Amino acid sequence: MVNWVSLSIPIAYLGVLVGSLVTFSYLYRRRKAAKASSLASWFPPHLQRNIYLSLLHHEQVNPETGKPVQVPDSIIKTALLRRAAEDINRIISLRNAKPALGNLLQKGSVGDDLWQRFQRAEKELEAELEDVIREANALAPGWGQHIFQSANEINANTRLRARIEEIQSKAEPEREWWAKRREELRAEFMKELDEEGSGKGEKSKPTTNHGSSNAAKSASVAGSVNSEEDGVLVEDAGTNTPSTPSLIPPQTGGKNKKKNKK
Amino acid sequence: MEETFTLLPLHIDPTTKLITCPGISTKQLSDELNTLNTTHKTLLSLESPHTVPPPPLPINPKRSAQIQKMREQGNAQLAKRSSAGPPAQEHVKESLKLYSYAIEMALGRPQWEPVQIVRDEVALLMSNRSQSFIGLQAWPEAAIDAETSIECKASPGQSKAWWRGGRSLLEMGRVEEARDWVLRGLEVEGGENAELSGLLEDIEKRAERRKEREAKTRAQK
Numbered sequence: 001m002v003n004w005v006s007l008s009i010p011i012a013y014l015g016v017l018v019g020s021l022v023t024f025s026y027l028y029r030r031r032k033a034a035k036a037s038s039l040a041s042w043f044p045p046h047l048q049r050n051i052y053l054s055l056l057h058h059e060q061v062n063p064e065t066g067k068p069v070q071v072p073d074s075i076i077k078t079a080l081l082r083r084a085a086e087d088i089n090r091i092i093s094l095r096n097a098k099p100a101l102g103n104l105l106q107k108g109s110v111g112d113d114l115w116q117r118f119q120r121a122e123k124e125l126e127a128e129l130e131d132v133i134r135e136a137n138a139l140a141p142g143w144g145q146h147i148f149q150s151a152n153e154i155n156a157n158t159r160l161r162a163r164i165e166e167i168q169s170k171a172e173p174e175r176e177w178w179a180k181r182r183e184e185l186r187a188e189f190m191k192e193l194d195e196e197g198s199g200k201g202e203k204s205k206p207t208t209n210h211g212s213s214n215a216a217k218s219a220s221v222a223g224s225v226n227s228e229e230d231g232v233l234v235e236d237a238g239t240n241t242p243s244t245p246s247l248i249p250p251q252t253g254g255k256n257k258k259k260n261k262k
Numbered sequence: 263m264e265e266t267f268t269l270l271p272l273h274i275d276p277t278t279k280l281i282t283c284p285g286i287s288t289k290q291l292s293d294e295l296n297t298l299n300t301t302h303k304t305l306l307s308l309e310s311p312h313t314v315p316p317p318p319l320p321i322n323p324k325r326s327a328q329i330q331k332m333r334e335q336g337n338a339q340l341a342k343r344s345s346a347g348p349p350a351q352e353h354v355k356e357s358l359k360l361y362s363y364a365i366e367m368a369l370g371r372p373q374w375e376p377v378q379i380v381r382d383e384v385a386l387l388m389s390n391r392s393q394s395f396i397g398l399q400a401w402p403e404a405a406i407d408a409e410t411s412i413e414c415k416a417s418p419g420q421s422k423a424w425w426r427g428g429r430s431l432l433e434m435g436r437v438e439e440a441r442d443w444v445l446r447g448l449e450v451e452g453g454e455n456a457e458l459s460g461l462l463e464d465i466e467k468r469a470e471r472r473k474e475r476e477a478k479t480r481a482q483k
Contacts, residue, residue, distance in 0.1 A: 012438070021284075033478060045288060047291065049267060050268045050269075050270055050295065051270060051272070051281075051298065052293070053267040053269075054268075054269050054270040054272050054294075055272060055281075056368060057269060058272060060273065060274060062276050064276075069274055069276055071274060072279055075274070075279060075281065075302055077305060077314055078298055078301050078302040078305050081301065081305070081314075081315065082294070082298055083477060126308075136314075139314070143314045145317075146316075146317040149317055149318050150315040150317070150318060150374040153373065153374050153375065153377055154301075154374055156377035157373045157374075157375075157377050158373065160377055160414070164410055167409055167410045167413055168406060171403055174405070174406060175403065177402070178402045178434060181434070181435075185435070208358070209291060
């Protein structure tokens with residue numbers, strides 16, 4: 001016969017032990033989850049996603065007809081494309097950050113919660129990508145296959161165009177600078193000529209007309225130490241009809257010709 | 263991603279289909295909505311079988327053909343200037359106009375087309391337009407266009423753009439900049455480029471002469 005009375009003590013012992021472990025584990029996990037969810041998210045709020053979903057849930061009544069306004073399909077597609085483009089940015093930034101962050105974590109330079117935030121961002125992004133592909137396929141069959149390719153090109157194109165614009169916008173100040181500098185150089189050159197007061201200087205005076213002023217200045221830049229060389233150069237510019245002192249054809253021969261002139 | 267989102271009070275104009283957000287006015291949101299609306303317009307311009315952007319490749323050959331045609335016309339104008347006919351400057355101006363149109367077209371490609379194509383086209387066109395500016399002795403513009411060309415495509419085979427940029431800088435008397443620029447070009451092009459080396463020699467000569475002149479003026483004082 002089993003002696004229930006003497007067995008009850010070990011059973012109660014086991015019960016208390018398991019119970020306390022379960023309680024501990026439950027509390028611990030809950031606290032951890034709460035802590036993880038309270039961590040700041042890696043990225044700022046996903047604006048493009050918000051716009052896309054707001055458009056999907058859009059409810060607006062046309063005041064004139066009283067009917068609800070339909071959101072055109074094309075706008076929804078555009079919004080999805082924008083969302084995909086932003087996702088590409090996020091993928092790139094996560095990929096760039098990963099090795100560096102891993103390194104810092106190993107050295108102990110950054111805390112564990114940063115790593116947790118990072119991993120959560122990765123998981124979220126994965127879900128987001130799947131979601132975008134699903135939505136794309138729902139909007140147009142097969143679009144999910146290449147929506148991210150398109151989005152990637154859109155990003156690259158936007159960056160390139162911004163860069164080109166940035167460089168081209170320098171043209172205006174450069175032009176102003178050059179106009180001023182050219183005047184200075186010309187004034188300097190004329191002064192030097194006056195000082196020298198030689199026949200060569202006189203000869204180059206007519207070149208102050210607009211067309212060949214460039215040549216005159218470039219000659220002065222070339223260094224007016226050797227006045228003979230200057231004289232030759234300016235004369236060359238002067239004789240060549242006011243419009244084209246020295247045009248360089250694109251071929252190699254033309255370039256050599258120009259070099260020889262100098 | 264959490265299963266929630268922030269509902270934005272968006273508003274669609276019933277006729278123009280423009281999206282606005284009357285409630286909130288942050289710069290980020292309005293910028294994004296602007297991009298959305300412009301992208302929407304390009305999406306609407308798609309030809310009928312497509313309702314979504316097609317895959318980046320293959321591309322629509324029409325625009326490429328037009329750009330190439332314009333570039334060739336520009337080249338022809340530039341080549342004509344040494345021959346008889348209207349003054350050379352007119353030809354150069356004409357080529358400048360053609361190149362500028364072509365650049366505009368290349369930059370106006372739909373954004374989902376491969377960026378590499380835009381880079382190649384713009385690099386070539388900018389380099390050619392730089393040549394036109396050199397023809398008009400507009401050195402600052404020529405230098406800027408050469409720089410843009412290099413920015414678009416910095417791989418070897420761009421020696422003309424390097425040369426044009428270097429020459430323009432030299433003509434403006436910016437000897438130091440020209441030297442740095444040409445040295446960079448030689449590095450990219452592999453250092454065995456006769457034209458660039460020749461230009462570098464010119465630059466060195468100019469730098470020396472300038473030094474001499476400075477020494478002389480100092481001596482005079």
